[in-house]
Amino acid sequence: MLRDRVQRSLAPRTVVALSRLRLPRWLRRPLRLELYFAFDDPYVAVALPGLLSLALEHGLPLDLYPLLERGIAGDPAARQRQLYSIVDADRLLLRGGRQLSRRQPLAATDCAFLAAWTEAARRNPEVGSFAAAVVEALWLNSTGPLQRETYAELHRGILHCEPPAETEQLQAALSANSRRLRSRGHWESPALRVDGEWFFAHERLAQIAERLDELLGAVR
DSSP states (O other), X not given: OHHHHHHHHHHHHHHHHHHTOOOOGGGSOOOOEEEEEOTTOTTHHHHHHHHHHHHHHHTOOEEEEEOSSOSOTTOTTHHHHHHHHHHHHHHHHHTTTOOOSOOSOOOGGGGHXXXXXXXXXXXXXXXXXXXXXXXXXXXXXXXXXXXXXXXXXXXXXXXXXXXXOOOHHHHHHHXXXXXXXXXXXXXXXXXXXXXXXXXXXXXXXXXXHHHHHHHHHHHO
């Protein structure tokens, strides 16, 4: 439908334009990086390791917001986008000598427990390391159905505790992450918000690095 085509065409440009309307530096909150991502999204295998490195290099916190709900509701091309994202993520990974092992799309329900475990570990300083290890195991080192015990071992080894029960409270927190993403003008994974500006993180790591240098240079 024409409405669907217009929405998909205008939405990205509108988000970018609005995100560039910024307050003076002295009126803004301390600089933080917010990453909204879904474990069923292969692009996260590109984005998350790079963002963790940038955050460490620049001495900035990277706040993770795992998602179960993303995208444009009723998108008729959703399946085609899933298939293309695997091909494209693999192309991006190959630039750094890595490669996807998983060649078929995952559903959000397949990864719901991983999103819940990550959300529960929000205040753990090793949550980024855990999420990155999960993404690597999920997309670069496995195929077929997810083996929960594999990820439970990562949880114990990195976060030093047993995985939590998947409670209604955690489900509500994940839904709140999706609402937070949309309320700030975005809808998709992996989306990074820095100083009110949005980036598709898997394809804009170099631009994110440049922007961080600009922002930090302005306050030194």
